[in-house]
Amino acid sequence: MHVINQICVLLLVKMQIIYISVFCCPTDCTLQQFLNGPMFDSNFDTTGLQTSYPAGKQIRVGCSVGYSGFFKLTCVEGKWVSKGTVCQPKSCGHPGDAQFADFNLEIGDDFVFGSKVVYTCHKGYQMVSRTNYRHCMNEGWDGVVPVCEAQQCTVLHVDRNVQVNGDPEEATYGNVVRFSCKSNSHVLSDPESAELYCDENGEWSGQAPKCIEIKCTVPPIENGHVPDRYIQEYKEHDVLHFMCNYLHKPTEDRPSKCTKVGIKAEWTPTPACEPIKCKLPLPPLEGSRYESVSRNRFLPGETLRVICGEKYGISNNQEVVTMCKEDGEWTIRPVCTEVVCSNERPQHVYSWDVSYWRNQPKMGETKRYSCETGYKRKDGATQATCTRNGWTPNPLCEGIVKMCDLLYGEEKESYSQNEEVQYECNDREQWFTVTCEQSGWTGIKSCTDACPKPEVPNGFAVGPYNNTIYYTCKKGFKLFSNKGWWAEAKCNDDQLQQCIENTKCGETPVIPNGKLEPPQRQNLRQIQARIICNKGYSTQVDYLPCRGGKWIPDGLSLKDISTAKHCKPPPKVENAVVQTAYQKEYLSNSPVTYQCRDGYDMEGEDTILCDNGKWEEKNVTCTQRPCERLHIEDAVITGEEKESYSQNEEVQYKCNNHDERFTVTCEQSGWTGIKSFRISGIICCCLYCLKLLIKQILSLKTEKCKVPRLSDGLQLPTYEQRDQLRTGEKLTFTCRRRGDFLRGKAEVECLAGGRWSDPFPTCGAPLGCGTPPYLADADTRGALKFQYRHGETVEYICQNYYRKEGETYKTCINGEWIGQMRCLKPCTVDRELMNRYNIAFRYGYSDKLYSPHDDTIEFTCTKGRHTGTLSMRQKCIDGVMNLPTCQ
Known part of the structure; x- marks a missing residue:
């Protein structure tokens, strides 16, 4: 254990400093002091340090794994003194960029030890690496830079009649595939799918469309409607018949047809209705002025005052008021035109200073003229002046002499030129007019015997008037025709209608889709007319009975007698x-x-x-x-042999001289998948033989088509005398003998491989035809045959009330019937519908319930007045007649 090795004591006495040195024992530095002190950092590695060090000892402190630095400690008087830098994390540098991806630091603030970067693929790309991150380790970044690949969409399968622009099999994110139809008679089933793209998830933006026949549905029409509610789909070129509401009209004059527009079917032009308005040219044309007008569209019923310039006018008027009609037209066209006079020579003018071929004289112009013999210029005029009311004076020339003496009677002694006198014959049933002209009286006629009045059994006649008599029947009798209670006849008519008793039936009525066979006798107790229906129609009753002088169907109306279920x-x-x-x-x-x-x-x-x-x-x-069994030289069938094979059935063959095998397929056009090559007398029937004989095959020249000897009567008018033709060249044939016809294709082409596109034709007598084709609403004249010779014709006759359009005959031409015609339907005028619309026939078509195509009927209001845009004069167009309305 280390102890303190020196102690210093500082004494202060009376503000004087006195140092007293005391000699002590030396002091050590401990590891614990360093660990607990401020110099310690967790990134230091102290595992190799001792617990204490003597004074003056210098040690180097290492760094932990992943850190670096140079740090020294020196023990000075029991304390550690540091020198150098502390441990810092090691840098890994940039982690590396990944294509089609971005990265971000998920752990740490810099690319140093311990940090972590995570990679994220761009939109439309997917991570194909096992990990999407990298760690900064002691040795650097671990792993490798991740890889992102574009999202790939699944294979798109389309029908054969769909054209694809793009790659539907290996499409990746962002790729676009466009679709269209190969046939001009088809459109895409879903126009929104005409263009599909592969999205960021590897999914197609929609389903691949199909190609369907061009069809249009009934469109919504604002302010209009389609009257035929039973037709929901229309084919290409079909016309949409629609009607606009009251005071509206079609926007386009052209009919709307179902048409292919780009990739979809549309109505062209678009069926639409617009309000009926009268148009006004603004600014006004020269010579025209409108009173207080700032717009150029007027609604029906609105009026407009038009004022013309000094030398302009409308129907010789300088000022008119016109009104906008319900059909969008003005009652008077609001355009003023220059006032001009006719350049034709006026009556009785001899010389005329106006050229017929030049422009018409304008208002205010004067022209010199002279009169014919017997006439003078009126009021002493020397010139003719063009005015708003024509040439003045009017007339330019007037008679000056009386040239005709008295003809008959005592009216006047003489008459001036151009005066007329009317004479009446003594029978008071004839008259004529004579005219006094320069040469004398003209128009003189003689009075002849009047037309004799005929005897009308059970009736009487009046007249004649203008060579016409009128007759009717006495009480209790009626005219046989049932068409009114009186009739008329000309003097030269051979026969008048009979007057029959009211209790008897007259002429049989007209029925649709058939006819009535009149009874042969009228004195039977029960009179009946036999019903004969047109082809394709039937009736619920066989006879139409006569009861009380009328033809009365039992429980049926006349129009429902002969019907057909279509x-x-x-x-x-x-x-x-x-x-x-x-x-x-x-x-x-x-x-x-x-x-x-x-x-x-x-x-x-x-x-x-x-x-x-x-x-x-x-x-x-x-x-x-089926395909018949295929015999191939030098090859045998490996499986079971059959006499014939179904379509798409495959058969495997094996070459005799080789161990190779190949497969042929029965398709619509025949066997496919077989190729034969003859090299040095050896026939190889399998595609694998190409590998063995490639050198010999490459040396072969392109095969040509050989021209065989032509059959008798066949000739080539433009053919050069060659025995072989190259691929793509064609031959055109004709027959040598007059009256012969080609049997087969008139033109054949040389195809690749030395093959002709079609067999050569032959010449011979023309072919006959079978039974002629059926024509709706028509019959053929005479009995039909099963076989007709070339040149024979068949006449088609449209049924009653139907009108024929096109040719009358179909002709058999070399096996084909030639000739185009059709029967246009009549229109049925429904009395109930007429009553509902408050209209009737204007000219008394009393029983005209059927109108042929192109026939015109004029209506009149039974009450109220005409409304709507339909004219009161309507024409039947192939079974369709629109009825006007009165309210």
């Missing part, structure tokens, strides 16, 4: 199409025939009929055509 479009058959154009409705007994796609065969019947609103239930099936 079929919807026929059911879809996989891998098949229908051979006729698409229709929304099919009549009863209408047939449709299916045609299988290439590589498929029809099983069972190919035709079904519409029967009373339902299609026949037949098993129409198209099955894939």
Whole structure:
């Protein structure tokens, strides 16, 4: 144990300092003093130090692991004296940057011993290292810099008819894939998915779209509606028929069609309705002025005052008031035009200083003129002046002599030129007019015998008037036609209508979709007219009875006698199409025939009929055509052999001269996966043989197509005389003999591998045709045949009230029926609907319930006045006629 080795005593006596030295024993320094003192730091390593040191001893204190420094202690008079720096943490330097990642210090404030950095991957990237952190150790940073890789999305699977722009299989974060349809007749099922991107989580932003047929749905139309509520989908090029509300009109004049726009189907132009307004040109055109107007749009019923300039006018008026109509047009067009006069030569003017081919004279201009013989210039005028009311004086020339003596009677002694006199024949049923002209009287006629008045059994006639008589029946009788209670006839008419008893029935009425066969005798107790329906229609009763002088259907209206339950479009058959154009409705007994796609065969019947609103239930099936067993020279089948193989079935072959194997697949186009090469008489049938014979194959020249000898009657008008053609070259064939037709493709192309695209055609007599195709709402004249010769024609006749559009005949041309036509539907004018709209026929179409296509009917209000935008004169357009409204 160490003891104090020196003691110093300081004495103070009377403010004087007296030092007294006392000699003592030396003093040691202890470890505990250092540990408890202010110089100690926890980063020191004191494990190798002694518990005490003698005075004057100097020791070096080490640092703990991870720390560094130079620190010395010296024992001076029992106390430790330090020298140097304390222990500081060792620096590891920068931990290293990771690509696509950031890091931050999670422990510590600097890159020194004990600190920890944590790495975080950027958005769209993921950590692929096992750890995402590094520690600063005594030897430096532990581990390695972590690695971040981009998030990868799963493989996108799309249908074959979808075009992909981008990489759908190895897409990483940020990659974009765009979709479109390969066919112009298809659009994406979801336009919002036309562009997908791989997000930060490795997920696609949506589902891959599909390509579907171009279809448009019924759009919402503000201030308008679609009258046909039963149609919810429209195909490409279909027109949307919509109506606007009262005082609104379509925004566009063009019809809205279902059209492919970019990647989606839209109505073009967009169906929309806008308020009906009359437009006004602002600023006003030259010569026009509007009274207190600051806008150029006017609502129906609003008025506008138009004031024209001095030499301008509207219908010869200098000031007019026009009103905006309900159709968006002005009652008077609010535009003033220059007042001009006609440049045509006025009546009885001989010379005229106005050219017909030049511009019309303007208001205020004067022209020289002279009159014909017998006429003079009125009021002594020397010139004609163009005014707002035309040329003045008016007329320019007037008669100056009386040239005609008295003709008959005692009215006047003479008459001036152009005066007219009317004469009446003695029978008081004929009259004529004569005119005094320069050459004398013209228009003189003789009085002939009047048209004899006919005898009308059970009736009487009046007239004639203007060669026309009018007749009717006596009480208890009526006209046979049932079309009114009187009739008219010309003098040369052969026959008048009969007057029959009121208790008898007259002419049979017209029924839709059929006709009535008049009864042969009228004296039977029960008179009936047989009902004959058009093709595709049926009736609930066979006869229409006559009761009390009227044709009365039992419990039915005339329009419901002959009806038809329509079929919807026929059911879809996989891998098949229908051979006729698409229709929304099919009549009863209408047939449709299916045609299988290439590589498929029809099983069972190919035709079904519409029967009373339902299609026949037949098993129409198209099955894939099998592949016949493939014989390959120098190769055998390794498995079981069959005579035929189904589509997508695979067969393995083994080469006889080699131990290699290969597989061929039965596809729609035939066997695929087989290649043959003939080298020095050896046939190798497997793709593996290419490795053995690569040098010989590379030495082969490109194969050409050989032109074989042409069949009799076939010729090549533009072909150079060569026996081989290169890939891509084509041959075009014609027939040598007049009257022969090509059978096959007229043009073939040389393909890679020395193959022709199609077999060479042949020439021969033209092919005949089968039964002509069905035409809706039409019949064919004469009985149909199962086979027709080339050039034979078939005439189509539209049913009653239907109008034909297009050609009349279809002609058989080399196996194909040529000729386009269709039957346009008539319009049905419903009396109940007319009563609801308060309208009636204006000119008394008493029984005109059916109007053919393009026929025009004019209506009149039965009460109230005309409202709405529809005109009172309407035309039937393929079964559609809009009715105006009166309120």
